[in-house]
Amino acid sequence: MKENNTDEVLILGLPNSGKSTLVNVLCSKKVSIIGSTPNTTRDKVSSLATINDRTFKVSDLPGYLENPDELNIKFQKKLEGYIDDANIILFVIDVDSKNFKGLDKLNDILRKSKGKTIFTVFNKCENFEVHDLDKNLYKYIYDQDFYISSVHKIGTDELSNALSNKIKRTSNNQPIQKSNSIVLIGRPNSGKSTLFNSILKTDRSVVSSISGTTRDVIKDTFKFENDKYQIIDTAGVPRNKQKNQIDRYASSLAVDQLNHSLVALLVIDSTIGISFEDLRLINECIENDVTPILILNKWDLLDTEQKEGINKHIKDNLKKFDWVHVLRISALTTKGINLINNVLTDINKQLRTRVTTSDLNIYLRELWVSKPPHPFRGKRSKLKYATQYDSLPPSIAINLNGRIPKNYQSFLINKLRINYGFYNICIKMKYNL
Secondary structure: OOOOOOOEEEEEEOOOOOHHHHHHHHHOOOOOOOOOOOOOOOOOEEEEEEEOOEEEEEEEOOOOOOOOOHHHHHHHOOHHHHHHHOOEEEEEEEOOOOOHHHHHHHHHHHHHOOOOEEEEEEEOOOOOOHHHOOHHHHHHOOOEEEEOEOOOOEOHHHHHHHHHHHOOOOOOOOOOOHHHEEEEEEOOOOOHHHHHHHHHOOOOOOOOOOOOOOOOOEEEEEEEOOEEEEEEEOOOOOOHHHOOHHHHHHHHHHHHHHHHOOEEEEEEEOOOOOOHHHHHHHHHHHHOOOEEEEEEEOHHHOOHHHHHHHHHHHHHHOOOOOOOEEEEOEOOOOEOHHHHHHHHHHHHHHHOOOOOHHHHHHHHHHHHHHOOOOOEOOEOOOEEEEEEEEOOOOEEEEEEOOOOOHHHHHHHHHHHHHHHOOOOOOOEEEEEO
8 A cells, every 4th residue: 555655565475484574674673473373464564664764664464375264365355456556575485485386376466466576585594595596486586586584684684775775755754643543452353353444444454253363453544534543453352361372462562552542442342241351451541541432342233121231231340430431333334433533523622631720720729628638647638739731641740748548539530520621531640749
């Protein structure tokens, strides 16, 4: 995909040829999950790379399978479209590969592409001499051939320089700010990827009934109220006992995306209801100063009695978080999707709210006098002054001469929500002694 005339480098090959490792080397950061299991990558994963002052997009693809499973059938149907959109293609081949049948199938697809620069990259060449190349591999060489070891970073500088020389349209995009970034998080099979596709109005993420289909962090952009937003699809976050090594890393990446956003759409399968894991994710969002919006997905699958039951269940379990927006939608049918737009508009206004120092101090002093905090360890705290030192999210510092109990801190936050319109967002509070 060319975004704002940015060139794209597409990396493809057979499973376990080292594509994801190469992507991480070119981007100088972890973009794709790496594992010894074939087809660790399950969807197109993209990131910007900068080499020799040339900035372009690098996209990693799942390994091509001769006999694809359900997940790869859905992905491989989109492969030719991805190739058409790219400017440069890296055909990555394990130099010791004997799977010529699989390579031939990929080769046939590549030969159909027109006007593409194609580099053949023989990988895992740390103990290899060029003159030892299997003669059966020569037919896969296109415009240029490179012999590298992405793990040991042998030959990658030469490849990087060749790429930068071929890049025509370099990106001058500024990174999308946290305030314009939305992360999708939740348990496996809650419908995150379906919602991701519905918001983008395209089949961007691979969707299936198989639990844990999404592993990588998948990002894309969309326009909302004339602004450019980034939306991030993440792997499901299951309980620890359900995780293997790759799932643990994928879950960790999912939670880590909260550091790159101010709003999280926490997707819940309405047919199952809210769980301990969902409540933990709400806490995780709030601890990271990220405003959660609960998305009760698959709402159309419930009858009236089930809806009443889930509403009561939500009310009982969200007493501590009764300020959190709860939306009931169907990502598959797109029913209720427009509600997300309305809530995001409201949330963005609240996140940008500013309160003057004088107004804040007058309000808090009146509150302190009418309902003072209980003594903490025998000493009643006095308010010195307060100020809002930042927004996005609203961040308030309260200077005291002693500590206040936890319940009074909750009392203050609730009063600030009501008085200043912070109804449905996280408020960052700092108490200075």
